[in-house]
Amino acid sequence: MPQLDTSTWFLTILSVMLTLFTLLQPKISMHLYTPNPKPMPTKTQKQHSPWNTAWTKIYLPLL
Template sequence: MPQLNPAPWFYILVFSWLVILTLVIPKVNAHLSTNSPHPQSTKTPKTTPWAWPWP
């Protein structure tokens, strides 16, 4: 059974990881987020209590 021979499969595994680490990850990391996070203001908004129509 050829599956028991680890020689070709190990090289395929190593080569695929090298491709992922050198090509795919930098391409994914190069994308910029369109909505950059902004710090929220420390000012609390002025709220009014809700006036319920029934007591």
């Protein structure tokens, strides 16, 4: 069985690593990374409450 013959393992592993390195290095180096997004100013919208303000003053005295 040729799998048990360990004399060729080093050459096989070395050739596979060299091939993958030469094939993947240009592919990875050509990848364009997107720039970080710029923070957008957030605008808070006023929430319109359906409750009457006379009733909410009982529960929310600071309103």
